[in-house]
Amino acid sequence: MSALVIENLNKTYSNGRKALVDISLSIDKGDFYAVLGANGAGKSTLIGIVTSLVNKSSGRVSVFGFDLDRQVDDVKKSIGLVPQEFNFNIFERVQHILENQAGYYGVPPEESREKIERYLKLLGLWEYRNEMARNLSGGYKRRLMIVRALVHSPKLLILDEPTAGVDVQLRKNIWSFLEELNKEGMTIILTSHYLEEVEYLCKNVAIINRGEIALKSSIKNLNHYLPTKTYIFSVDHSIDTKKIKEHDNDFHLKSIDRGTFEVTLSSKVSLNDVFSYLEEEKIKITNVKEKGNFVENVFVKLTKGDHAK
Amino acid sequence: MQNKSRQFVSFMTLFKKETYRVFKLWPQTILPPLITSSLYFLIFGTVIGSRIKEVQGVPFLLFMVPGLVMMSVIINSYMNVCSSFFIAKFQKSIEELLVSPISYHSIIFGYTLAGVFRSMCVSLFIVLISKSFISYDFHNLVYLTLFSVLTAVLFSLIGLINAIFAVKFDDINIVTTFVLTPLTYLGGVFYSIDQISSSWKFFVLINPIFYLVNGLRYSFLGISDVAVGQALLVLCFSIFVFYSISYTLLKKGVGLRP
Incomplete structure (x- = not known):
């Protein structure tokens, strides 16, 4: 009922x-x-x-x-x-x-x-x-x-x-x-x-x-309602930003500081792809967390502009 | 639980809450009208009244007693319901009632009977004070009860309607200041219709409070300027009209539900 x-x-x-x-x-x-x-x-x-x-x-x-x-x-x-x-x-x-x-x-x-x-x-x-x-x-x-x-x-x-x-x-x-x-x-x-x-x-x-x-x-x-998701990775040493560029089609990486970077994935790409890449580079992950909150992200996307009003 | 007994619990809850408020706020609800009435008895009754000859065969002080009692019944029943309901609206605690299954009849009865309760308390004290100034017996206790209680019911309903429409504190005083007080003072509290000129008589005769004051005066003293039975009938009809208005307003949510 x-x-x-x-x-x-x-x-x-x-x-x-x-x-x-x-x-x-x-x-x-x-x-x-x-x-x-x-x-x-x-x-x-x-x-x-x-x-x-x-x-x-x-x-x-x-x-x-x-x-x-x-x-x-x-x-x-x-x-x-x-x-x-x-x-x-x-x-x-x-x-x-x-x-x-x-x-x-x-x-x-x-x-x-x-x-x-x-x-x-x-x-x-x-x-x-x-x-x-x-x-x-x-x-x-x-x-x-x-x-x-x-x-x-x-x-x-x-x-x-x-x-x-x-x-x-x-x-x-x-x-x-x-x-x-x-x-x-x-x-x-x-x-x-x-x-x-x-x-x-x-x-x-x-x-x-x-x-x-x-x-x-x-x-x-x-x-499913989000076109992209963003995660923040903490790693044990800095990564080569030139190599990051090569992966722009699959996922977008942005360095925040030494040992921390942001990864933005399209909904078609799995987080495993990022893990595989980091493993190839012999980079050890110390922490992963989602940037923001996915409910918040959907909410902002659907009500864009209405907060200001 | 049966609907009727559930409604009775709802009504009693509201009635008890409202009567508790009367006692809790006694310096605002009970004391001021007693002080005002005592001053009337002292000044108009004893100091000035002693120089005024009898009115309709009774001393002026005694002639004034029913009028002052009626004045307190009107003002106290009206103010009690009007201020309590408006404050509940103002601080939104009225929503406690609106979200609950309490019926509109229970809401009207709860507030109205609390208004009657306050006005009866004040009136009783005024009668006791008056008896310390002058000795008298009641002419007709049945009429006395009917006129005082029904008048209190009527003005409680009017207070409720005013509170439903009121949007700011000033609105609850407007009716008291510009309607009730002038009509009461001009309604024969201090004089008999025989004492005024014929040109003024018309305005007195179209004043509904004049009939209420005279009805109560008959109950107290056995003297009246009007037919008492007729006054009682008009009173009952007015209650029916104002009750229907209150019920309709609550049901439609006027001033309560956007």
Whole structure:
């Protein structure tokens, strides 16, 4: 069964701006799905429509088979949302925010307390449960929003930039927490500007560009969308740049410094060809790493120029 | 869980949250109207009122009590819902409600009854304060309850509608400053219609708050410038109209969902 099906979704705002144009998307149950796009591409509008925060202009949305137009309550019960901006009452205490949110979903406090305690402890917020939300740091506020999205046991968790502005350690904690949820069977949709996050966590990805789907792919197949890939090699001694020229047709090598060079391969050429060449030259490789991040490279290629706008 | 019991939990959660807010912010929600009313009783009732002859057969201070109670019911129910809902919109915590399956009826009831709760608390205190100035008994407790509670419901709904449309803080004060306060002061809180010239009577008679004040005055003292049953009917009809407007606005997402 599909967790989320979107068909021919359109959104035009009252000022005439077309935020989404004929979007169609299907996300399987249990998937960890990334929705990427430059600022203003339409990601938040898409999430807003699915979570009933934005009215759609046309199209159809269904969540676990429930139609958004006809079974909106069932759709809402199935989804937990972690929005991009902090949207809780900063003058309320952590425990109250969570109990109230569970209450809005019809879960009485005596039933939600156990779950709230479990998630607060898992995300290191338990000792702050009686703190007023405004006293929490940005990272703790972010975690509070994740717990809040889970208090009613949703089957689909949607996270809009969940790790924006949090430190590296906390980001890794949130990653492992989300991985665990996904292993337990929860479907997760994520938007993020940290593309290594997407590469690490997600199985599938859609890239939105100017309100349209520019690409839908599994993360492992994203490589096919890149005409070239670049690697950085560290070797035990400098290489002869004249000889490098001879291989320009197969792969392009560029010396960075003594013992380090950059190799750019077309998608038809294997990395083994580079290894063979280096072996012939009796050059010992000490390290190889990909330059940049391939999700990032695909993203930049597909949304070229839109960042500046 | 059955849908009805789930909706009841949702409604109670919102209602408890909103009433907790009234208590938590008591220096803003409860205290100021009590100070203002005490000053009215002291200045208009005791200092100036002693020089004014009886109105419709009762001392001026006593004549003024129902009007001041009605004034506090109107302003407090309106302000409670309007400010709370607008602040939730402003800091986006209203999204907690919008993403959840809480029904629009529960949202309206939750906010409205919290507005009623605040206005009843304030009114009760004002009655107690008034009794320290002058002794009296209530003429009709059923009418008293009906007029005060239904008026609070009506103005809570009006507050909700204003908050739905409001885009900045100024917008929530405009109605209070330019509509509610003038209409209340000109609605017979401090005078009987017999005391004003016939040219002004027309403006008083088209003022809806005049009927509410007189309805409550009848409940307190058994005197009124208008037919009480008619006033009650208009009140119920107005609630129906404003409830329908609130529901439609929430359902369409006006001011809430782009």
